[in-house]
Amino acid sequence: MTRVLILRDAKPGHFHQAEGVALALTRLSPVEADRLEVRPARWATSDARKFILRRLAHDARFWLKAMFGIDLDALARPEVIVGSGWPTIAAGLLLSRHFDVPFIFAGPIGGYRTGPKVLSLVASPRQAGDPGAVLAPIPCTVDPDAYPAPRRLTRPDDLAGATLSLLIGGSAYRREFPQNEWDALLAFVPEVAARFGVRWQVSTSRRTPDAAADRFKALGEAGVLAQLIDYRDAGAGSVRDLFGADALVVTEDSMSMLAEGLAARRPVVALKSARVHKAYADEVIAGMAGPRLEGASLAILPMASVTPERFAQTLTRLVPPAEDARDAIARAVAPFLEGHGVISRSMP
Numbered sequence: 001m002t003r004v005l006i007l008r009d010a011k012p013g014h015f016h017q018a019e020g021v022a023l024a025l026t027r028l029s030p031v032e033a034d035r036l037e038v039r040p041a042r043w044a045t046s047d048a049r050k051f052i053l054r055r056l057a058h059d060a061r062f063w064l065k066a067m068f069g070i071d072l073d074a075l076a077r078p079e080v081i082v083g084s085g086w087p088t089i090a091a092g093l094l095l096s097r098h099f100d101v102p103f104i105f106a107g108p109i110g111g112y113r114t115g116p117k118v119l120s121l122v123a124s125p126r127q128a129g130d131p132g133a134v135l136a137p138i139p140c141t142v143d144p145d146a147y148p149a150p151r152r153l154t155r156p157d158d159l160a161g162a163t164l165s166l167l168i169g170g171s172a173y174r175r176e177f178p179q180n181e182w183d184a185l186l187a188f189v190p191e192v193a194a195r196f197g198v199r200w201q202v203s204t205s206r207r208t209p210d211a212a213a214d215r216f217k218a219l220g221e222a223g224v225l226a227q228l229i230d231y232r233d234a235g236a237g238s239v240r241d242l243f244g245a246d247a248l249v250v251t252e253d254s255m256s257m258l259a260e261g262l263a264a265r266r267p268v269v270a271l272k273s274a275r276v277h278k279a280y281a282d283e284v285i286a287g288m289a290g291p292r293l294e295g296a297s298l299a300i301l302p303m304a305s306v307t308p309e310r311f312a313q314t315l316t317r318l319v320p321p322a323e324d325a326r327d328a329i330a331r332a333v334a335p336f337l338e339g340h341g342v343i344s345r346s347m348p
Contacts, residue, residue: 002029002342003076007038007083007092013256014085017106020139021082021121024329028343034076038083038091040067049090050111060098064091072098080104080342084139093118102340104333106139119336121329123255124283136332137325138259138284147244150266150320156312159196163226165245166200167261168216169253170207176275177251181303182212185271188306189216190224195308203229203239207253247315252300255284262288262297263325267318269311271303297321 004022008015025031040049044067057063064070068091077099083092084106093112096103102117109120114132121136122128128135151162166189171177189200202225204213213230220228229239242248243264250257252272261268270285288298299314337343 001032003032003034003079005075005078005081005095006033006035007081007088007095008035009038009083009085009087011085013254014088016141016256017084017139018082018088019141020326021084021104021106021329021333023141024139024326024333025080025082025337027326027330028334028337034078036070036075036091038068038070038085038088040087040090041069044068044090046086046111049087053090053093053112057094057097060094064094064098067091070095077101080337082106102337102342104336108133117340119333121332123259123287125287126283134332134336136329137262138255139329140256140260140263140325142240142243142260142263144263144265144324147264151246152320153246153267153316153318155316156196156309158316159198159312161197161199162247163199163201163245164192165242165248166202167239167242167248167250167254167257168202168204168208168212169251169257170205170209170212172207172253175253175273177253177273177303178275181273182209182215184304184306186212186215186219188308188311190219192308192311193224196312199226200224201227201229201242201245203234203242204231205239205254206231247318251303252285258285258288258298259325262321265320265324267315267320268298269315269318270298270300271306272300273303295319 006018006022008018022031022033052063061072078101080101081092081095081103089109089112092103096117104119106121108122108127118132120133122133123138127133153162192198193200202216217230219225247267248261249269250261252270258268258270289296289300297318299318301314
């Protein structure tokens with residue numbers, strides 16, 4: 001039994017990744033999980049945390065209490081610590097130092113000195129060779145075994161009667177969806193339904209503009225959609241059943257939703273905005289799509305100009321992911337945990 005301490009910050013997209021790492025570890029060993037909410041003090045900004053960890057953090061007990069209100073005496077000693085989200089980096093490094101145990105962080109680590117007991121899981125092939133980093137899928141809590149196998153879609157005629165889930169985000173950091181792109185998406189959905197006979201399941205999110213959400217609600221009331229989950233009424237976590245569709249269509253603002261679709265072992269089409277500024281997310285999403293479309297599980301199309309015909313041709317060239325993402329993550333971390341004596345042998 002491996003005792004894992006899961007660090008959870010305030011953002012669901014982050015703590016779901018930390019929980020996903022812990023789930024992947026169950027492929028290597030039975031896991032007993034403890035959870036610790038990580039909330040930095042108002043004065044403990046990102047820059048302050050980095051400065052303290054670089055220059056002042058000789059007393060882990062003091063700084064864990066001062067920056068996060070963490071009482072070490074209330075914690076059982078873990079064998080491995082996992083986290084995701086910027087506040088959990090400093091907390092994880094201090095806890096790793098205090099307990100002298102490995103720390104696995106889902107995402108790139110920048111601005112901190114790490115060391116041999118820290119592993120960063122990166123989804124960008126360009127960063128996979130960095131010291132202390134290893135390439136792995138973005139972790140999540142989606143269990144592909146909870147869904148039936150998707151219907152194979154190998155030619156446009158196969159789309160008749162197929163269920164497609166559309167997961168809608170909105171403008172986010174370095175990504176903007178102007179009005180013309182929302183107009184295009186709202187025209188695209190009924191056109192695909194009419195042209196190919198697909199059943200659309202649609203979910204909005206906290207980032208979806210109210211005007212767009214209202215128009216999708218009208219499509220649902222008109223019978224164009226088989227199902228609509230309006231985030232404003234349903235709240236967080238309501239989208240989970242939609243991962244059981246035959247394929248997913250996801251606005252490209254959310255790496256998490258793209259990763260969850262692939263983790264559900266579904267083909268995924270990402271719809272990108274023309275207003276995308278270069279960022280780590282671009283590298284990750286390009287890595288998910290791979291260097292070629294043939295045999296890939298994810299493709300990227302422009303939201304403003306994609307036609308039903310191009311969409312059908314693209315989707316039917318995609319294949320469901322062959323490997324469970326949890327196995328890929330476990331294989332990536334196994335040598336690190338084996339080297340620190342947490343597990344006795346790597347996966348085959």
